[in-house]
Amino acid sequence: MVNRHKDSNLKFAELQDKIMQQLIELLLQYSPLTKQQIELIGSKTEIRKLKTGDYFSEAGRTANEVGFVTQGIFRVCYYSKDGNEITRYFIDENNFLVDLNSYTYQIPSSEYIQAVTDVELVVFKRKDLTDIANTIVGWDKITNQITTKAFLDKVNRISPMLAEDATTRYKKFLDQFPKLALRIPLSYLASYLGITQQSLSRIRKNIS
Structure with missing residues (x-):
């Protein structure tokens, strides 16, 4: 008799490994990482799936998570004073996802980050990113480089x-x-x- 629960767990583990590999490959473009450091990063993440129309973050709430998109597309949008929905830009695979102003200054966001398709992403909570930064020497340098690139990409993608x-x-x-x-x-x-x-x-x- 086939153990379906065990088979399901194996498939999830394989999917998790594949998703994490995308993140690690990108991080390695910025700095070498030891096996222990990679394992630490993996232990501080959550694999999340969202359906089309779901929100990663919403206006009025303070951003406390950073996502890395491994599959699918998000859009950053807001509502104008007259109630019109405005899409500012799109974020697809191998890009990070966060309202940086809200996350950095711990203020309510003025924008929504919404899934345009079904998506898979790696999610870091604020506390876990702090733990990583306090453990991995040079992590701040990696995140600064990623943030700079993300800002330039945003400028190129903005409506x-x-x-x-x-x-x-x-x-x-x-x-x-x-x-x-x-x-x-x-x-x-x-x-x-x-x-x-x-x-x-x-x-x-x-x-x-």
Whole structure:
């Protein structure tokens, strides 16, 4: 008789190893890590799955977790004064996920981080990141490099200037993120581009 519980545990362990490997490979790009340090990092993380539409963090709450996306796409969004939903940028695989201003200064966030697709991610809680920083020499240097890169990526990904016409904005998005464009619902992409979904559908039809 097959032990389904044991088989399920093995599959989860394999998935966990695969997900953690993505994170470790990225960290090793910034600094060498010993086996013990890698094991420590692994012990301080949580593997989390979210469904499409779920929130990683919400406006009005203080951010106390940092995520690393291993599969799927998130969007950073907010609501304007007149109630319109605005998508600022998207975050996909092998990128970190946090409202840095809220996390750093421990103030309520003004934005939402929402799953655009089903997602898998590695999550660090604030206390666990502090423990890692207090144990691994040079961890602050690694996080500073990652933060700098994340900031530059954010600048490149942030929603385009509305001074450009909508067709130009859409074409630039296709040039920069060709694979991403195929995975994002039209409603979110239209919000990012600052146009209606109907307008985006017409643009796509005209340039296809």
